Amino acid sequence: MRIWRHRLFWPSAALVVLVAVNAIARPQFLRITLQDGELYGALIDILRNSAPLMLVALGMTIVIATRGIDLSVGAVMAVSGAVALTIIDGSGDPGATGTVLVAVVVALLVSLVLGAWNGFLVSALGIQPIVATLVLMLAGRGVALLITGGFITTVNSAPLAYIASGYLTVLPFAFIISVVVITALGLVERRTALGVLTEAVGINPEASRLAGVRSRGIIWGAYMVSGVLAGLAGIIYASNIKAADANAAGFLIELYAILAVVLGGTSLAGGKFSIAGTVIGVLIIQTLDSTILFLGVPSAQSPVFFAFVVVAVVIAQSPRTRNALRALGGARRPRAAASVQDRPKVEVAS
Amino acid sequence: MRKRILAGMALLGSAALVVSGCSSGSDSGSASGDTITVGFAQTGSESGWRSANTESMKAAFSTDNGFDLVFNAADNDPAAQIAAVRSFINQGVDAIVIAPIVEDGWDDVLTEAKDAGIPVVLEDRTVTASEDLYATWVGLDFKLEGEKAGEWAAQTFTEPTKMVVLEGTTGSAPANDRAEGFDAAIAGTPIEKIDSQTGDFTRDGGKSVMEGFLQKYGVDGIDLVYAHNDDMALGAIEAIEAAGATPGEDIKIVSIDAVHDGMQALVDGKINYIVECNPLLGDKAADLVKKVLAGDAVDKRTIVEDQAFDQAAAEEALPDRKY
Known part of the structure; x- marks a missing residue:
């Protein structure tokens, strides 16, 4: 199989092109310096700032693989941040590591409960995922506003600030959280049967049930994972600005997470999913944000620029476009051979 | 600051709020002659600025100041806000204050208020409707x-x-x-x-x-x-x-x-x-409502002057800061 036929070739190429464009426009984009033993530079900023979207998109990937969707992630982020900062703000000693740990654990538990609620609606009551998660998407932000009393809760706490802005050795701690989650998810989904079972549920829930796959637990678990990861993202978001901003936290992030999953080549129809693809998708979106800034695209035009790049990537990775291009270029192999290669292998497993 | 909340959120929230607005106002129409019943249609609670604005309005239109306030927050849903104003008219309040979510679409309901003889004071944002449909606007530049x-x-x-x-x-x-x-x-x-x-x-x-x-x-x-x-x-x-x-x-x-x-x-x-x-527009709005009801002439636009602070001025102002 040639490299450009690989599923992740086009998303990776798009990412490389974006970085190259930035580097040509402003060479300092690539510059990374060591400041007081901490790496500093535009690329490091991208890795650090991508953490919330990365976590949310990874959870979304698992949910989408089960043929679902989780629209509530932004609201869960807002609730999680509000819970954590209200606890820290209300405690006698906001600067204590113990206080922050308790706040983080409670916020994650609340997020887990919210995820479990989504999972319950979808897997136990059989409500369509888009409807089930819409409930929390609409109501959750209101709950977050209620917790913060409609104001932005600001907290001065060194351990809290460390989560998003601190460094573990030379790398940003937020980026390390991303790496740990990517690795853990990759191991659990790809080194155990869980990944295959998840894909089976997504490709054909009925057939997998008949084959003895406990689809209810798998779907329920997917929403719980998504909830916890969104909660963690909410804590990183709040830590980054040292404040719980219930209106802005995770606003529209559900759509960017879905976009990242799609850019990474995972189908919204469920089934086959790619964690590596989602990681690349998130980095594309985050780099695109920086590109708009580095090229100096005016605010009014930046959504158009964003849309143009996204459309180009989506079209480039569509198998049909690629086949058509190949046919135009006088491909040596027949089209059928290529499309068989593109087909997911997991169908055999289901 | 005035960032719009997810529009959809309003659909859920507004229904409940309109209902609560109605029930709390049902007994207020027949209050004693001294009390002025005012219906206030707020945009929602989308920001800290807005929360401070709401607090200021509630404080200015308090019972101590001779008002009976019927409050409604429309969660940034224009349709719900118009419905709230309409319910104020049906309740027969003495005056209506609106912080319009959008500029357009106010002609009908403002005409209804005018026909019912209820003066309308606009707060913060303005509307595109004809000037004779409302008494005055109070806000910032x-x-x-x-x-x-x-x-x-x-x-x-x-x-x-x-x-x-x-x-x-x-x-x-x-x-x-x-x-x-x-x-x-x-x-x-x-x-x-x-x-x-x-x-x-x-x-x-x-x-x-x-x-x-x-x-x-x-x-x-x-x-x-x-x-x-x-x-x-x-x-x-x-x-x-x-x-x-x-x-x-x-x-x-x-x-x-x-x-x-x-x-x-x-x-x-x-x-x-x-x-x-400055979100503290309440006192100015309450003052204007009283003037309008007394039949005094008021300007169509009242701009509340904003202060500016350097470090020294901020040190002085911070302890009394309400928002």
Whole structure:
């Protein structure tokens, strides 16, 4: 199989092109310096700032693989941040590591409960995922506003600030959280049967049930994972600005997470999913944000620029476009051979 | 600041709020002659500014001041807000105060209020409907706020200065007017606007845009930041500190709003100048309602003057800051 036929070739190429464009426009984009033993530079900023979207998109990937969707992630982020900062703000000693740990654990538990609620609606009551998660998407932000009393809760706490802005050795701690989650998810989904079972549920829930796959637990678990990861993202978001901003936290992030999953080549129809693809998708979106800034695209035009790049990537990775291009270029192999290669292998497993 | 909440959220929330608005107002129409029953249709609770505005209105229209307030927050759903105003009319309140969510679509319901003989006072935002349909408007001038910030910059920076701008939500009235006013005030000065990008009025937006600017121009390449609101300025402070520079010294900051956290940063010397965007419109609105009901002539537009603060003024004002 040639490299450009690989599923992740086009998303990776798009990412490389974006970085190259930035580097040509402003060479300092690539510059990374060591400041007081901490790496500093535009690329490091991208890795650090991508953490919330990365976590949310990874959870979304698992949910989408089960043929679902989780629209509530932004609201869960807002609730999680509000819970954590209200606890820290209300405690006698906001600067204590113990206080922050308790706040983080409670916020994650609340997020887990919210995820479990989504999972319950979808897997136990059989409500369509888009409807089930819409409930929390609409109501959750209101709950977050209620917790913060409609104001932005600001907290001065060194351990809290460390989560998003601190460094573990030379790398940003937020980026390390991303790496740990990517690795853990990759191991659990790809080194155990869980990944295959998840894909089976997504490709054909009925057939997998008949084959003895406990689809209810798998779907329920997917929403719980998504909830916890969104909660963690909410804590990183709040830590980054040292404040719980219930209106802005995770606003529209559900759509960017879905976009990242799609850019990474995972189908919204469920089934086959790619964690590596989602990681690349998130980095594309985050780099695109920086590109708009580095090229100096005016605010009014930046959504158009964003849309143009996204459309180009989506079209480039569509198998049909690629086949058509190949046919135009006088491909040596027949089209059928290529499309068989593109087909997911997991169908055999289901 | 006036960022729209997810429109859909309103659909769920508004229904319940309209109902509660009705039930709490049912016994107020027949109150004694001295009490003025006022219906207030607020946009929602989308920001700290809005919460402070609501508090101010509730305090001004209190029972002690001779009012009976029927409050409704429409969660940024224009249809729910019009329904709320209509229910005020049906309840037969003495006067109606509206903070319109959108400018358009008010003609019908305002005509109904006029026919019922209920005067309407607009607060904060305005409407496109004909002027005879409402008694008066009370609010702020965003352009003037931008001008005041710009005048400070023009006086402070007499050497060539490189400025970056953190814009508010693209296309919103405060973002447009604050940019226009500021640009007019610094025209002809050695201040050069080297870059400008939207931070969506949020702390996160301000921080990430400022990080990008710092990578693009370096700490030494930026002298001044103009943020369209305090939240973005607070985000920029975080970014400047992370880059190893001192906000307020290495890079000066001027912003608009004067919310509590912003004022604290000004006192701490991290922001250099703040122009207020005063949410405490309650007293002025209550005053106007009384005048209108007494039959006194009032102007169609009442602009509440915004203050401006430097570090010393902020230190004095901060302890009494309500928002």
